[in-house]
Amino acid sequence: MSTESPLLSVRDLQTSFPMRSPVLRRTVGQIQAVAGVSFDIPAGGTLGLVGESGSGKSTVARTIIGLEKARSGSIVFDGDELTSLPKASMRRVRRQLQMIFQDPYASLNPRATVEQIIAEAWQIHPDVVPRNQHRAEVRDLLERVGLNPDHAERYPHQFSGGQRQRIGIARALALRPKLVICDEAVSALDVSVQAQVLNLLDDLRCDLGLAYLFIAHDLSVVRHISDRVAVMYLGRIVETASQDELFTRPLHPYTQALLSAVPDPKPWDKPAREQIIIGGDVPSPADPPSGCGFRTRCWKAEETCAHDVPELTTRLELHPAACHFATELAGAAR
Amino acid sequence: MVLLSVRDLRVEFATSGGVVTAVDGASFDVGSGETVALLGESGSGKSVTAQAVMGIVPKPAGRVCGGSISYDGRDLLAPGVAKGLRGREIAMVFQDPLSSLNPVFRVGAQIGEMFRRHRGASRREARAAALDLMKRVGIPAASKRLDDYPHQFSGGMRQRVMIAMALALSPRLLIADEPTTALDVTVQAQIMDLLTRLQAEEGMSLVLITHDLGVVAGVADRVILMYAGRVVETGSLREVYEHSGHPYTSGLMASVPAVDGPRDRLVPIQGSPPDLLSLPSGCSFRPRCQYADEQCAEVEPVLRQLPDRPSTHQAACHHPEGVLTDVH
Amino acid sequence: MVAPVAARRRTRAGSARIRFGFAVIAVYVVAAAIGPWLFRYNPVDTRTADRLKPPFTRLSDGSFAIFGTDQVGQDLLAQMLQGARISIAVGLATLLLAGTIGVTIGLAAGYFGGWLDGVLMRLADIQLAFPSILLAIFIAALLGPSVVNVVIVLAVANWVTFARVARGQALATRRREFVDASRTLGAGTWRLVTRCVLPACVAPVLVVATVEIGHVILAEASLSFLGLGTPASTPSWGVTIANGRNYLADAWWISTIPGIALAFLVISLGVLGDALRDRYDPRLRSL
Ligand SMILES: Nc1ncnc2c1ncn2[C@@H]1O[C@H](COP(=O)(O)OP(=O)(O)O)[C@@H](O)[C@H]1O
Ligand SMILES: Nc1ncnc2c1ncn2[C@@H]1O[C@H](COP(=O)(O)OP(=O)(O)O)[C@@H](O)[C@H]1O
Ligand code: SF4
Ligand code: SF4
Ligand SMILES: [Mg+2]
Ligand SMILES: [Mg+2]
Numbered sequence: 001m002s003t004e005s006p007l008l009s010v011r012d013l014q015t016s017f018p019m020r021s022p023v024l025r026r027t028v029g030q031i032q033a034v035a036g037v038s039f040d041i042p043a044g045g046t047l048g049l050v051g052e053s054g055s056g057k058s059t060v061a062r063t064i065i066g067l068e069k070a071r072s073g074s075i076v077f078d079g080d081e082l083t084s085l086p087k088a089s090m091r092r093v094r095r096q097l098q099m100i101f102q103d104p105y106a107s108l109n110p111r112a113t114v115e116q117i118i119a120e121a122w123q124i125h126p127d128v129v130p131r132n133q134h135r136a137e138v139r140d141l142l143e144r145v146g147l148n149p150d151h152a153e154r155y156p157h158q159f160s161g162g163q164r165q166r167i168g169i170a171r172a173l174a175l176r177p178k179l180v181i182c183d184e185a186v187s188a189l190d191v192s193v194q195a196q197v198l199n200l201l202d203d204l205r206c207d208l209g210l211a212y213l214f215i216a217h218d219l220s221v222v223r224h225i226s227d228r229v230a231v232m233y234l235g236r237i238v239e240t241a242s243q244d245e246l247f248t249r250p251l252h253p254y255t256q257a258l259l260s261a262v263p264d265p266k267p268w269d270k271p272a273r274e275q276i277i278i279g280g281d282v283p284s285p286a287d288p289p290s291g292c293g294f295r296t297r298c299w300k301a302e303e304t305c306a307h308d309v310p311e312l313t314t315r316l317e318l319h320p321a322a323c324h325f326a327t328e329l330a331g332a333a334r
Numbered sequence: 335m336v337l338l339s340v341r342d343l344r345v346e347f348a349t350s351g352g353v354v355t356a357v358d359g360a361s362f363d364v365g366s367g368e369t370v371a372l373l374g375e376s377g378s379g380k381s382v383t384a385q386a387v388m389g390i391v392p393k394p395a396g397r398v399c400g401g402s403i404s405y406d407g408r409d410l411l412a413p414g415v416a417k418g419l420r421g422r423e424i425a426m427v428f429q430d431p432l433s434s435l436n437p438v439f440r441v442g443a444q445i446g447e448m449f450r451r452h453r454g455a456s457r458r459e460a461r462a463a464a465l466d467l468m469k470r471v472g473i474p475a476a477s478k479r480l481d482d483y484p485h486q487f488s489g490g491m492r493q494r495v496m497i498a499m500a501l502a503l504s505p506r507l508l509i510a511d512e513p514t515t516a517l518d519v520t521v522q523a524q525i526m527d528l529l530t531r532l533q534a535e536e537g538m539s540l541v542l543i544t545h546d547l548g549v550v551a552g553v554a555d556r557v558i559l560m561y562a563g564r565v566v567e568t569g570s571l572r573e574v575y576e577h578s579g580h581p582y583t584s585g586l587m588a589s590v591p592a593v594d595g596p597r598d599r600l601v602p603i604q605g606s607p608p609d610l611l612s613l614p615s616g617c618s619f620r621p622r623c624q625y626a627d628e629q630c631a632e633v634e635p636v637l638r639q640l641p642d643r644p645s646t647h648q649a650a651c652h653h654p655e656g657v658l659t660d661v662h
Numbered sequence: 663m664v665a666p667v668a669a670r671r672r673t674r675a676g677s678a679r680i681r682f683g684f685a686v687i688a689v690y691v692v693a694a695a696i697g698p699w700l701f702r703y704n705p706v707d708t709r710t711a712d713r714l715k716p717p718f719t720r721l722s723d724g725s726f727a728i729f730g731t732d733q734v735g736q737d738l739l740a741q742m743l744q745g746a747r748i749s750i751a752v753g754l755a756t757l758l759l760a761g762t763i764g765v766t767i768g769l770a771a772g773y774f775g776g777w778l779d780g781v782l783m784r785l786a787d788i789q790l791a792f793p794s795i796l797l798a799i800f801i802a803a804l805l806g807p808s809v810v811n812v813v814i815v816l817a818v819a820n821w822v823t824f825a826r827v828a829r830g831q832a833l834a835t836r837r838r839e840f841v842d843a844s845r846t847l848g849a850g851t852w853r854l855v856t857r858c859v860l861p862a863c864v865a866p867v868l869v870v871a872t873v874e875i876g877h878v879i880l881a882e883a884s885l886s887f888l889g890l891g892t893p894a895s896t897p898s899w900g901v902t903i904a905n906g907r908n909y910l911a912d913a914w915w916i917s918t919i920p921g922i923a924l925a926f927l928v929i930s931l932g933v934l935g936d937a938l939r940d941r942y943d944p945r946l947r948s949l
Binding site: 062065066067090091094095097098099101102103106107108109110111120121124125168171174175 | 853
Binding site for chain 1: 375376474488489490491518519520521522523524527545546547548549551552572575576585586587588589590591592593594597599600601602603604606607
């Protein structure tokens with residue numbers, strides 16, 4: 001494997017859920033939650049995935065990690081094609097690919113101690129840490145995520161939300177993964193605690209050389225931790241760029257609206273900016289609009305937008321954006 | 335003119351672990367036509383304060399056990415007074431609109447019910463008034479949606495319905511408890527825009543409760559910051575945000591990642607949120623405070639004016655000088 | 663901790679009912695356990711002199727019959743204590759069997775879903791649609807009366823409730839985030855079911871078992887009363903009540919006293935089960 005090939009490479013990924021009629025529970029259609037998504041994450045890199053709820057971010061994550069089945073497309077992780085990998089090899093790959101969940105309450109088994117929660121990984125993969133070293137290793141991990149190692153015997157309900165999220169992080173690190181998917185990992189936390197956990201994730205990346213797929217609906221959080229950012233809307237990536245590029249020169253109207261909607265605690269510090277408030281809600285992926293998915297809320301929409309699906313391509317040597325008029329929009333807003 | 339005045343409010347809850355003081359001596363005023371933000375992280379007592387004002391502290395676990403709340407000269411804590419004003423004079427919007435709407439009645443009927451019950455309007459008048467309100471809060475195709483049920487609305491639209499119901503009787507004070515927390519940012523921007531517009535049109539007072547310092551930044555005139563049931567800092571919004579006099583406030587400001595400017599490492603507040611069942615002696619913020627000394631352990635700080643700042647800017651801290659010089 | 667507080671306080675309800683239920687059941691269990699040692703019961707013993715004596719009679723051997731005697735002169739109290747043993751043992755054995763079958767089927771249906779769920783739950787519907795006492799009569803007639811057969815019959819008639827509860831828990835738990843977390847660690851199905859889903863079933867299954875045991879004891883008595891349950895030589899309450907049937911006019915106590923004892927136990931179990939359900943799992947109320 002050459003050093004240049006990315007750690008994770010996703011190509012044209014599609015995932016859908018059956019849509020059932022409420023009474024007879026017959027399948028009456030498909031909800032296209034992820035409608036063709038492609039991206040790469042290099043070893044040690046962080047890709048931020050943003051978008052409003054329902055845009056398909058979690059489904060991307062769950063499909064990569066094998067909790068949902070891809071309908072089509074490819075997921076290459078560390079040289080293995082995950083969509084066609086036999087079960088036995090999947091176990092080996094799983095070790096390298098871990099996830100941190102959103103809800104610090106629901107994601108920990110309430111009936112298990114912290115030690116049991118963290119050591120579960122080694123019961124499933126006994127070759128990672130031998131049984132007699134579980135205790136010592138759990139203490140190490142707890143220390144690493146900033147918890148008191150003497151609390152290994154406690155139950156999740158004895159910890160605060162932020163501490164529970166650290167337990168979740170320790171569990172994800174137990175198998176010494178290369179890539180960690182953080183699905184809204186700090187979204188449920190209070191600001192002061194969120195900053196602690198963000199710093200921790202940052203430190204772990206540096207110390208352990210981790211790569212992250214960092215999912216959040218909060219752009220400022222994503223900006224803080226990502227090298228590259230991809231913006232999702234209605235199951236597709238509509239814009240992707242380096243963190244710096246995306247936040248200083250957003251091309252897609254949706255990205256511009258998102259950025260404009262982020263509340264700024266000190267608006268008076270900056271030159272007055274035109275606030276873009278887009279109307280309406282995200283359409284249902286069960287019945288997406290024709291052409292550009294964003295056209296029902298887009299203030300730049302024109303006739304063509306209803307017919308032609310805009311490709312996610314680079315125009316005028318800028319970065320990729322899926323809008324017919326991306327180049328005209330460069331520099332607009334913000 | 336002061337419309338709402340809260341003095342030394344104390345609210346206690348009996349829990350299986352013991353009695354917690356959810357609001358512990360909070361005092362603040364809301365002027366008429368003013369927009370005030372009640373800020374603080376989860377569990378700081380914001381919602382309970384609002385419940386006390388509305389007279390809806392959950393019984394029997396909770397009870398208001400001290401202080402006074404007066405609204406336009408009337409004692410809200412006297413029996414029956416809050417109930418009489420609720421809906422007519424003081425209205426409230428909650429975080430979760432789905433659970434605050436009755437799922438089995440049509441939205442138009444639920445809004446119209448306000449007019450029928452309080453104004454004795456006929457069915458037809460109520461319907462017309464409901465339609466009018468739905469248009470005012472920006473529900474598209476309002477005449478078609480009158481007969482829809484709450485579950486047929488999106489989160490943002492439901493919140494608009496809630497706001498319409500709250501505004502039905504033209505209250506003079508609207509309390510919005512985390513009105514946008516459950517919504518996406520683009521929808522949050524819509525709702526905040528709506529709230530500020532309506533506030534200006536109606537000239538009502540608005541109390542915005544939120545944990546998000548950014549949401550209220552362009553909106554509120556004054557802020558009241560709570561920690562562990564106490565008001566720790568208050569003043570005009572810009573004054574408090576730019577010249578924080580309490581270590582908690584400055585810590586919160588430093589914890590918020592920005593969408594522009596340099597991408598510095600965040601400076602979080604150390605430690606965990608307070609456990610109301612075992613608060614430290616003296617200042618509640620002490621275990622997380624870098625300025626703490628013996629005085630902080632012995633004497634509970636009270637709100638007082640900050641050195642060289644306007645008299646309306648007050649913080650409950652023994653050592654605000656350190657915070658003011660370190661941060662600014 | 664804040665969040666659980668409110669929940670815990672709400673569930674505090676029903677303490678009095680729970681204490682009452684447990685107390686009554688404890689009395690029955692203790693009586694069934696040590697009673698037969700104190701008041702010996704010998705099924706082949708017949709003493710014609712002491713036939714059909716009313717309660718509070720001194721018998722020919724000088725002993726005192728609080729509950730009177732039956733048509734062959736047996737002390738009714740001794741017979742009832744022995745019967746309590748049988749009734750409770752049959753009840754427990756039935757629950758164990760029905761619970762094992764039901765929980766296994768329910769877990770499989772709920773966890774795997776799909777066609778398996780469809781098939782198993784249709785089976786449960788059919789089972790429910792068929793009056794269980796009729797089914798029991800049918801099977802008992804086929805297998806003949808014996809204690810083991812009664813247990814089998816009643817288990818077949820009662821597994822559905824357990825299956826429903828286990829299925830519900832499995833459905834609710836398998837999508838929980840902590841189960842997904844185990845999955846991402848590479849945990850297999852067996853591990854997920856036994857470590858994550860099964861523990862979540864324990865509390866609701868115990869609650870249901872408490873409600874069900876009353877039904878089972880009653881059903882056993884009914885079967886025995888009809889002559890399809892335990893054989894006449896094992897004096898379960900149903901048998902005793904049936905034996906007294908012919909003497910109702912002149913010896914009311916033979917049927918009535920065991921009947922009252924049976925009703926009191928079943929009611930107490932019902933009260934306890936309801937209270938436990940309210941406390942631990944209000945969602946089960948519809949079952
Ligand atoms: N298990 C599921 N069954 C049916 N629809 C689903 C399921 N999971 C997600 N969806 C749908 O897929 C879309 C994308 O959801 P999700 O990936 O959770 O979005 P996000 O994480 O960006 O909020 C949503 O419209 C959601 O309703
Ligand atoms: N119904 C209740 N029962 C018990 N305690 C409560 C209840 N509601 C609130 N509390 C207590 O009051 C504290 C403050 O709650 P709240 O005002 O809801 O905080 P927030 O600032 O997040 O709105 C909580 O930490 C909790 O201890
Ligand atoms: S393609 Fe058209 S509708 Fe879509 S974002 Fe661009 S301008 Fe808007
Ligand atoms: S009073 Fe003391 S402990 Fe409290 S905030 Fe001020 S310096 Fe910190
Ligand atoms: Mg999600
Ligand atoms: Mg609240």
